[in-house]
Amino acid sequence: MKIICKKNELIKGVNIALKAVSNKTTMPILECFLIRCENDTITFMANDMELGIETIVEGTIEEEGTIAVEARIFSEIVRRLPDNDITIQSENNQVIITCEKAKFNIGSRNIDEFPQLPSVDKKEKVSISQFSLKEIIKQTIFSVSDSDTNAMMTGELFEIRDNDFKVVSLDGHRISIRRIELKENYEHKKVIVPGKTLNDLTRIVGGDAEKNVDIYFSSNHLLFEFDQTKVVSRLIEGEYFKIEQMVSRDYQTKITVNKQVMLDCIDRATLLVKEGDKKPIVMYIDDEKMEMKMNTTVGAMDEIIEIEKEGKDIAIAFNPKFIIEALRVIDDETVDIYMMNPKAPCIIKNEEEEYIYLILPVNFSAVQ
Amino acid sequence: MKIICKKNELIKGVNIALKAVSNKTTMPILECFLIRCENDTITFMANDMELGIETIVEGTIEEEGTIAVEARIFSEIVRRLPDNDITIQSENNQVIITCEKAKFNIGSRNIDEFPQLPSVDKKEKVSISQFSLKEIIKQTIFSVSDSDTNAMMTGELFEIRDNDFKVVSLDGHRISIRRIELKENYEHKKVIVPGKTLNDLTRIVGGDAEKNVDIYFSSNHLLFEFDQTKVVSRLIEGEYFKIEQMVSRDYQTKITVNKQVMLDCIDRATLLVKEGDKKPIVMYIDDEKMEMKMNTTVGAMDEIIEIEKEGKDIAIAFNPKFIIEALRVIDDETVDIYMMNPKAPCIIKNEEEEYIYLILPVNFSAVQ
Numbered sequence: 001m002k003i004i005c006k007k008n009e010l011i012k013g014v015n016i017a018l019k020a021v022s023n024k025t026t027m028p029i030l031e032c033f034l035i036r037c038e039n040d041t042i043t044f045m046a047n048d049m050e051l052g053i054e055t056i057v058e059g060t061i062e063e064e065g066t067i068a069v070e071a072r073i074f075s076e077i078v079r080r081l082p083d084n085d086i087t088i089q090s091e092n093n094q095v096i097i098t099c100e101k102a103k104f105n106i107g108s109r110n111i112d113e114f115p116q117l118p119s120v121d122k123k124e125k126v127s128i129s130q131f132s133l134k135e136i137i138k139q140t141i142f143s144v145s146d147s148d149t150n151a152m153m154t155g156e157l158f159e160i161r162d163n164d165f166k167v168v169s170l171d172g173h174r175i176s177i178r179r180i181e182l183k184e185n186y187e188h189k190k191v192i193v194p195g196k197t198l199n200d201l202t203r204i205v206g207g208d209a210e211k212n213v214d215i216y217f218s219s220n221h222l223l224f225e226f227d228q229t230k231v232v233s234r235l236i237e238g239e240y241f242k243i244e245q246m247v248s249r250d251y252q253t254k255i256t257v258n259k260q261v262m263l264d265c266i267d268r269a270t271l272l273v274k275e276g277d278k279k280p281i282v283m284y285i286d287d288e289k290m291e292m293k294m295n296t297t298v299g300a301m302d303e304i305i306e307i308e309k310e311g312k313d314i315a316i317a318f319n320p321k322f323i324i325e326a327l328r329v330i331d332d333e334t335v336d337i338y339m340m341n342p343k344a345p346c347i348i349k350n351e352e353e354e355y356i357y358l359i360l361p362v363n364f365s366a367v368q
Numbered sequence: 369m370k371i372i373c374k375k376n377e378l379i380k381g382v383n384i385a386l387k388a389v390s391n392k393t394t395m396p397i398l399e400c401f402l403i404r405c406e407n408d409t410i411t412f413m414a415n416d417m418e419l420g421i422e423t424i425v426e427g428t429i430e431e432e433g434t435i436a437v438e439a440r441i442f443s444e445i446v447r448r449l450p451d452n453d454i455t456i457q458s459e460n461n462q463v464i465i466t467c468e469k470a471k472f473n474i475g476s477r478n479i480d481e482f483p484q485l486p487s488v489d490k491k492e493k494v495s496i497s498q499f500s501l502k503e504i505i506k507q508t509i510f511s512v513s514d515s516d517t518n519a520m521m522t523g524e525l526f527e528i529r530d531n532d533f534k535v536v537s538l539d540g541h542r543i544s545i546r547r548i549e550l551k552e553n554y555e556h557k558k559v560i561v562p563g564k565t566l567n568d569l570t571r572i573v574g575g576d577a578e579k580n581v582d583i584y585f586s587s588n589h590l591l592f593e594f595d596q597t598k599v600v601s602r603l604i605e606g607e608y609f610k611i612e613q614m615v616s617r618d619y620q621t622k623i624t625v626n627k628q629v630m631l632d633c634i635d636r637a638t639l640l641v642k643e644g645d646k647k648p649i650v651m652y653i654d655d656e657k658m659e660m661k662m663n664t665t666v667g668a669m670d671e672i673i674e675i676e677k678e679g680k681d682i683a684i685a686f687n688p689k690f691i692i693e694a695l696r697v698i699d700d701e702t703v704d705i706y707m708m709n710p711k712a713p714c715i716i717k718n719e720e721e722e723y724i725y726l727i728l729p730v731n732f733s734a735v736q
Contacts, residue, residue: 080636106667268448298441299474
């Protein structure tokens, strides 16, 4: 095999494929790129068995062939070579990388060990803009559980019904729901995608509102196709939680508040919380104002912010992190928060229910 | 005590004084700022017993007084308050910080426990531009030893003779020497300043070429005065190493090389060195070219760079890190490197000897 690529083209491909390179594994082949050069196409592949990536790199093939090479050292070498043409060739189980007068020689691996990417039948494709996909993942991914005790909580629900695309995540303390309208109608689809995969995906997808990601569904895998890249993720098996039963639209108190003012206030209050400590932020809501209080061994904090209120007065307490994470991903200038009583979840949502964030309160009488 | 300061003025002062706040100590008072407000001057002080800082903060004193307050939590609170006037007042052993509608309440400490900053007799001041002081420290500090086995190696020699200011550091494998010309002549001075202090100093001094730092010398301390700030450092006791005896001007080979080309080449080669591994870079120097080689378990690297040579051919090996660190702080486009034989130190210096970097080679026959 012998190819010549521009440094910046190589770097683009390497940065994408690296996301599917295993970090800790007992199988060295999972730490490799497979570089396949045939039919005028140079393809970089990586596969950590959860996530598989295939991306095309621009360049000239002087001799066809396929090699497997340790991904991290390969990437580092490419990054530090001069900004010029880079030649990659294989010779006696070695990979030789040359650029100007610099020449590197690193070992290669047996390409037969490299696990094939799962094949996904391209029956029906769902198209969504790169921007929208990236946004909807960012706006929900934070409430995925990172504990393995319930596998389903480590993933996000992707559900498509007609032209409605809904993404849901929950971790036992809160639920995040986002929905957007697709340009076309589709058959009903419902899968659970690992959170880790989606995190990696947001770092690869460009975020262009004019460009699309095509998503293909199979029973065990999801295939994302965009630009010159394919990303295959395994799916999490099982029946997802019945969300609609958990979200009640009843309320006794509704407040409307400036999002940034509330966010800054809670953010300041968390300064007083030492790591690992579970101090709630307490909110005393009455007519036209909300008093926020935090009380810890470090000190006390107290701030009054203006609100509009409908319904009863209420005192209610929350884990400040949960409120912060929800408010951060809402773009609206003001938000509506609905509460029932100090023991029932609050709900932050807009009228069209494009977003619904449900957060359980903390037992308040017990903490004061 | 009651004062009102603009947020940005407070932050400026806090960021300076924080450098002398102790990180780990059994004495909680060393984790505090002393805020002294008297005679129309608000002074923030911190002292970790190695380094003491005093800086003046602009603001209005409504009631004179002095408080001691935990520095890190105070800084974090100030940073996250709205960008407006901040009021700080003491009340019943508490410090109350208010800004707009936010109010924080944190504990204060007994001001009598706070260790006074050492007083330095202001007999004679040495003036140097902020820019030059910052540069000369950066250009030498990397070869200070971080091991405590020899206290003198953890500091830098500051020597002034007439109008010549010389800074030296060494760690047993290399020596860095820089000198600059001062505007005036001074009495002979020779002290050893802790490397840690100098590192902190470079982060506080502004770097303006038009502004000066005034340095005052006492037998145990050094006082740096600039802008609204005083920094006092203790000195390391002892007689510094006799540097001149270690630096020989004899050579058998002299090469002239493009600094950036050589730096980039060695930088790339270190990719192949795993952490903790001690692989040298080997240089084969003959007429008009230098071949650089690195050979490790990860792979091999080989690069030829153009040089001008005077004297004998030579093959010599170095710890790549030492060469990199010296080349990085040299501003010249080309550098001259002088070598005697594969077992004697090489010297990188310019003709005027404004800089001299001496680096011991690695035993070369043993490594191949």
